Every structure is written in C-alpha cells, then in structure tokens.
Amino acid sequence: xxxxxxxxxxxxxxxxxxxxxxxxxxxxxxxxxxxxxxxxxxxxxxxxxxxxxxxxxxxxxxxxxxxxxxxxxxxxxxxxxxxxxxxxxxxxxxxxxxxxxxxxxxxxxxxxxxxxxxxxxxxxxxxxxxxxxxxxxxxxxxxxxxxxxxxxxxxxxxxxxxxxxxxxxxxxxxxxxxxxxxxxxxxxxxxxxxxxxxxxxxxxxxxxxxxxxxxxxxxxxxxxxxxxxxxxxxxxxxxxxxxxxxx
Amino acid sequence: xxxxxxxxxxxxxxxxxxxxxxxxxxxxxxxxxxxxxxxxxxxxxxxxxxxxxxxxxxxxxxxxxxxxxxxxxxxxxxxxxxxxxxxxxxxxxxxxxxxxxxxxxxxxxxxxxxxxxxxxxxxxxxxxxxxxxxxxxxxxxxxxxxxxxxxxxxxxxxxxxxxxxxxxxxxxxxxxxxxxxxxxxxxxxxxxxxxxxxxxxxxxxxxxxxxxxxxxxxxxxxxxxxxxxxxxxxxxxxxxxxxxxxxxxxxxxxxxxxxxx
Numbered sequence: 001x002x003x004x005x006x007x008x009x010x011x012x013x014x015x016x017x018x019x020x021x022x023x024x025x026x027x028x029x030x031x032x033x034x035x036x037x038x039x040x041x042x043x044x045x046x047x048x049x050x051x052x053x054x055x056x057x058x059x060x061x062x063x064x065x066x067x068x069x070x071x072x073x074x075x076x077x078x079x080x081x082x083x084x085x086x087x088x089x090x091x092x093x094x095x096x097x098x099x100x101x102x103x104x105x106x107x108x109x110x111x112x113x114x115x116x117x118x119x120x121x122x123x124x125x126x127x128x129x130x131x132x133x134x135x136x137x138x139x140x141x142x143x144x145x146x147x148x149x150x151x152x153x154x155x156x157x158x159x160x161x162x163x164x165x166x167x168x169x170x171x172x173x174x175x176x177x178x179x180x181x182x183x184x185x186x187x188x189x190x191x192x193x194x195x196x197x198x199x200x201x202x203x204x205x206x207x208x209x210x211x212x213x214x215x216x217x218x219x220x221x222x223x224x225x226x227x228x229x230x231x232x233x234x235x236x237x238x239x240x241x242x243x244x245x246x247x
Numbered sequence: 248x249x250x251x252x253x254x255x256x257x258x259x260x261x262x263x264x265x266x267x268x269x270x271x272x273x274x275x276x277x278x279x280x281x282x283x284x285x286x287x288x289x290x291x292x293x294x295x296x297x298x299x300x301x302x303x304x305x306x307x308x309x310x311x312x313x314x315x316x317x318x319x320x321x322x323x324x325x326x327x328x329x330x331x332x333x334x335x336x337x338x339x340x341x342x343x344x345x346x347x348x349x350x351x352x353x354x355x356x357x358x359x360x361x362x363x364x365x366x367x368x369x370x371x372x373x374x375x376x377x378x379x380x381x382x383x384x385x386x387x388x389x390x391x392x393x394x395x396x397x398x399x400x401x402x403x404x405x406x407x408x409x410x411x412x413x414x415x416x417x418x419x420x421x422x423x424x425x426x427x428x429x430x431x432x433x434x435x436x437x438x439x440x441x442x443x444x445x446x447x448x449x450x451x452x453x454x455x456x457x458x459x460x461x462x463x464x465x466x467x468x469x470x471x472x473x474x475x476x477x478x479x480x481x482x483x484x485x486x487x488x489x490x491x492x493x494x495x496x497x498x499x500x501x502x503x504x505x506x507x508x
Contacts (some may be wrong), residue, residue, distance in 0.1 A: 164477075
C-alpha cells in the first residue's frame, strides 16, 4: 500500500522543481491499540500518500502487550494507547518525548451475532443464565471499561473467557462461539455484517480516550511528530468515518 | 556403547558451543531478572496455583488421550500398507508445522458451535470451547504428533523375531500386541509420551484460540505467563521459571530412568 501510493505520487508529481524536499521521510513504526486497526490502516495509507518519502509499519495488539514490548526495548516511533493508564506506564518509564495528546474517543457497545438471536437489549440481559459472554481481560482497556459499565449498571457477569484484546472478543461472537461481548462501537462497525451492536445508554457507558505520543529513540522523529499532527488534523475525519468521536 | 573418548574436531566444538549458549542465554536471562524476594508471594498467588494445577491436569489428560489413540494410529502407520498411508502420515505431522493459533481456529471450525461437528456435539450436550475439555483437546492436537512419530519409529525399529516367535507359539493378535509388542515398545512409547507431555504443557496458541482464557477453567500456566507479562512482568518471569523447573525435572528424571542416558 505504501509502495503503491509512493509510486502513484511519484508519477503524479514529477515536475515540482520549486518545492523543498519533504523532511517527513523514512520508515515509521507505529504501535497502536487493536481497536485502531482499521482506522489506522487507512490513516497510514493517506499519510504516506501525503509524504511519499515515508513508509508506515503498524503493530496492532492489546495496549498492555504494546506497553510491555516498548518497555522491553522494541523499536517503535509512535505509541497510540486505548487508555491513559497504559500510556502512563510508557511516559512513566521516561520513554516518551513530551506529553501525550488525546486524538480520539470511543464508546462501548454490546456485540451480538447478526440478527440478535438471543434477543439481548441491555447490559442486564448479559447476566442471563446460560448466556455465553466474552469480555476483554481486566488489564485490557476494553475489558476494564466493560467492567466499569457493568458495575455502573449493577450487573454481575461471569464471562466464559477473558480475551487478550478487544478484536478477539468480536471474533468469538462473529464465529458464533460466544453469544455476546462488550466492545467499542468502532469494533462493531469494523466487523461489518457478521455482528450487530446493541447501544449502551449514556448513563452506564464509558468514554474511552486514545492518547498518542512520539517515543524516544524514534528512527525518524520528524515523521513521528508529523504522524501525530496528522492524527489531530486530516486524520480526524478518517477516525470519525470509522466511528470514533473527536477528542 | 561410547567406546574410546576422542576430542571432536574444533569446528564441531565451536558449533556445539554456540548451540549450547543459545539455549543457555535465555535461561540465564530469566534467572538473572527473576525477583527472588517476591517469589513466595508470586508463586502462592491463587491464580498462579490455579494455573499450575490446570496445566498439570490438562497436559497429563492430553498425554493420556494421545497414548490411547496415538499408539493405535502409530501401529497402523508402521505395520500396514494401505493407499493414502503417506498422506495420513503427513496429516498427523501437520500440527507440528502449523502455527498453533491456526490449529485453534481449525478446532473451532470442527468442534465449535458452528463447526462441522458442532450440531452433533450440541445435541448430546457437549460444549468444548471455553471449557477445560476444550483446553485438553487443543493441547492434544499439537502434542499427539510427537507421540505418534516416536512410537512409529520405535515400531519400525523393533526386532520382529520376538513377535514371530510368539506367533508360532500360538499367541493371538491382541495377546501378541499386549504382551510382546507393547513391552518391547516401552522405551519409545515413554520417550514419545514425555515429548508429547512437554509439548502439551507449553501449549499456548491453540488453547487461547479454541478454549479462550479464564482462570481455573482454561487459563493454563503459559496463558497466565502471557497475561502477567502485560501487567506484572516480574511475576511472569517467576511463573516461567516454575514451568521450566517442572519440565526440566520431568525430562531429566525420566530420561535418566528410562533411556539410561
């Protein structure tokens, strides 16, 4: 994709003699929360379209996994977390350049199979006996938020599995192994027609904030900063189109 | 058996040294980073004990299943010529090269609620994903090939004269298998069993994909290590050492006793 946009850009903009060389170049490695997968893939393509000299590699996983990889010395230029505590572990370890900025927000939704065969309409329904509910693990932001939402609704749910990232929750429901899960609105939208989302009312919902930061020792600090600026600028409409809310 | 001890060529020594270091260094990393002061607390944590117990139960169950069904399969593969034998043998070894996560997905598509056998299993009230039985099944899939291959090789290397002698003395087929073949096979059966158990104990990908992750039900020690690594890396190192110690104790102890190494 990056190569393609690079080629296209090279063909389209051959005669631009006066322009100074784009300082945003080199290979950029972005560690991003699993829930950002689809939106960031699009953002990466647009970003490299804007900066043909740069290429972007993504590493998507649950935020805590990414934090461990970063603190154990993985080479990364940008970290985009699905919550503040995981971001704090990176900034606390002195691995960031400057303070993180929140670039998007997200909401929770109940995910059920297409057609909602178990007729789930609320968080309270998740406590129904015999219902197979899958949540993200309590260390994963989505799992922690789900716990907060359930607690605020006064519902006690014993999940059959605590998945290591939010996408695995969607997968288990999409495959029909689980009856319901709690994920982000954006995950339901990204999964397309295999699943359905059931709205969680505002009084019980949790708003997730996504902070991003450029990391120390970035291979291309200029590109890292440009990527974060892109998230706050042109990237916002892409994030919105994937169901994220503006910060 | 070893005869005269000769110094191996220098190049061999260098290669062996590099290989030995390669195995030793990760272990040294674990040992040096281990928080020994907090070890008792980490190890006595209820979730750690639960995961250790589940790991032992599941890995031994998987080994038992592998022996019960793998030995007959190895026997058929070693002793009978039939069309598609090579294909079957390749099929058996497939889980050894397949990424375990793929194995887990395949298990879902076979035994999951929407899987090939899903409706049949549901009809008799069996639900495998998210259960300990599911974790055992995932471990069996990735571990059984080690047993089948070892036992098949053992069967091929067997001196068939003992069996022929027994046959001429009038032993029936089942009696022959039980009283002659099986005892002769004991060393390779044991070696295969230990390999199979060790593989089952370390299983991660197929288990988390097919059986999910829940403390006490499907969260085996490798899964617990992975999850702890995300929040408390020091506890993860301690749990890894437990897994290492258990495996090492079994492998060294049994090898010495059974293979006379």
